[in-house]
Amino acid sequence: MSKFKITPFLNPSGAKVWRLSGTLNGKRFRENYKTRNEAVAKRQSYEVKRLNETSEGQTVWTTLTHNQNRDAIAAVNLLKSHDMDCSLSFAVNYLLKNYRPPENEKSVSDASMEYLRKREQDLVRGFIQKRQLMAIRSEMNWIKLCLGDIPVSSLSPEDFREYLEKPKDAPRNRRKVPEVATAKTWNNRRGLVNTFCEYCVDQGYLQENPVAKVAQHKIKHQRGTAKTLSADQVQELMNFLETYTGPQYKREIYRNQPGFLVPFFALALFAGIRPDWKDGEMGKLKPKDVDLKTDVIRIEPGVSKTNEKRIIKIQPNLRLWLEHYPVGQYPILPKKNPDRILRALRNQFSLGHDVLRHTFISMTVGTFRSVGDASLQAGNSEAVIRKHYLDLKSPEEADQFWRIVPKGASLPKKMKKKEGRYILP
Template sequence: MDSKGYSSYLVQGWKENGKWQRKQYSKLEKAEAFAALKRVELKNEGRKQRLMLCPLTDDQLDQAVKAFDRLGSTYTLDEALEFFLRHHRPPEFTIRLRDAMALYRDDRERDAIRERSLKGIKSVLDQFLRETDNPLTHEVTAQAVEKFLRGLRAKDGTNKATRKTWNNYRNILHSFFEWSTVADVASNRPFAFENPVTTIRKFSARQVREEQEAKPATTSPEDVLRLFRALSRWKGGVMLRYYALLYFAGLRPGEIERMNGQEKALVNLKTKTITIPAKVSKTGHERHVTISNNLAAWLQIAPLPTIPTNFDRMAKMVRKHFKLDHDEARHSFISYHVALHRSVGDAALQAGNSESIVRRHYLNAHSREEGSTFFRIVPEPARRQAVIAPEPEIDVPSHLKAV
């Protein structure tokens, strides 16, 4: 009680910055509350505490305090919770990655995607499955996808994969996980709530183009001649028609496979035209390819079908023996076509590419003489041989005289 007769309550006995402290209250309950808070604070080694009404139990409060301690200043509790729920909150139906991928491939097959694309999808998904050891689909994180993509290697097994390969693998994984998040009663989807690939970088077309070689790989006329000499004698020429369409018509492998069995309707030797319908063309647009004289000669003697039994095995043997790169035959056709005819526009129409692509990659890749030699490689059926036909003579009208 002070000199005026008012009661007060003093709390004292703790240090701050090395100095003893005291605090005065007019009401006892406030002094007791402060003293209790200060005792807890001192017991917890100086950690500031607040007394407040809270629905959490003592155990839950302890867990919250430990969570803040472990997160430190790196993440907030909200950020940690968001990440956990995104990747570890199970949907109503959980499924292992292998089973989800099998359902996805079945869906793509029903969409009538070409066989080569289906093989590519299966290859990428199987590689990712081996890398991640078959987790639950909703538990796959962006970090796991990033690690997988960064681990991709070139054919030599040492150098990093190209940016184009990165994009191709990323696109396949993105499509799969996007499909996994879409509701579907028949397959019990969604299998996950988030697509972990969304945040993974994708290289721009310019970045991909900068990394690619200036000129695509092509086969020299001498090596093409050697190839067709070997094919003329191997297994009765069973692969001749396929490689003739690759090299001398510039068709894509997938287009030839989709043409198989329809050649009578699509290949017209009388008009010297091959029709590539929209459903066969990679671009989804119909185009027409002019049959050169040497291609006509090969088509007349090459046996059907274009895609024989055990085709995949035999095609792999040919590529390996002659060390052919992917699409090397098509690159050769476009390069030699431009070299011989000096027309970027016509080559683009024949190949189903844009003029800018043809100009950038194929113009001036070979000389006109090389183009002429390439398109004079013809069969010699009597000897089951391939030869270079003589250059056609130019007829000069008899009434013209050099003066």
């Protein structure tokens, strides 16, 4: 491991530079360079100087030039610093037998952009999701900024450890950047650069994947019981939505029709559709997928998060909501500013990202007592249902939940349960 560190640094003038820091001859130093290549070259120079100065001089006759002799001394010291009890000739022999230069030479900048274009094609082909591509694009832009001019073939595990240690500080980042990346962030970013390096190996830019030698942190998963809403909270929310016209802003005159958000929340609460509107199930769901003739909602593979088709049963109360607020007249997503509108409402009612879906699953299990049926409708495994949703709701509260209907509507007092569905008399 090098005694000298290279880190990105922002000058008081606002210019981004690369800072080389360390201790040489008992004196600590910090030097700034415009490019990382300059900093790496200087670090190598200091490394040789440090190693040479740790050796005691001896007068010997040699055929080596002065520079070759210094290089040989540095090589021997490198072996000593890594506790390698072998001769320099053995090390050179091993290098000649095992080292193979890369078939093609490419800078990190060019390779990362080439890899990004390939993943963009994967999105078009349906191999990855839009959210995955966004994460890949963010990481490739950052690696281009940090390591752009370096040849891919010269990247080492230590380069990637330094790269991952430094949290991303993008110019448009709204949140305060932590001083140290969390274990989860480290693992996520390591996974992205690991896949990039595997691509470089396939293309002949690397002989082996250096990220394979970068440790992955072990994380204790502490997720327990899923957070849900009570039947009374759902009733309060749906009553509010029937008259809600959107957040009020001083400079905005536009108002939505009352109940414009009812289909979104009814489908999330009473059908368990994943509520991500940007590139998730709710954003991809079409009105034709909601079939009131057969009382089912079809989640096609292109809509489903798991890329598997599933069928959701429309319960009598959901049918009433969709009849009072048909998706043909009340779009599933707001036409204008959906992100701002939904965020305001989530903040007002303290709604977590998946709490609506969690409520659906727990109420389904509470009413019909079938883990298998809840698993099929929700698109989760039975193991997940048992671990996080079983016995969260009593049958009485679950029955109250499935009787929540629009104002002026009602359901018969007695409804039979059959095969995971309420049957009207």
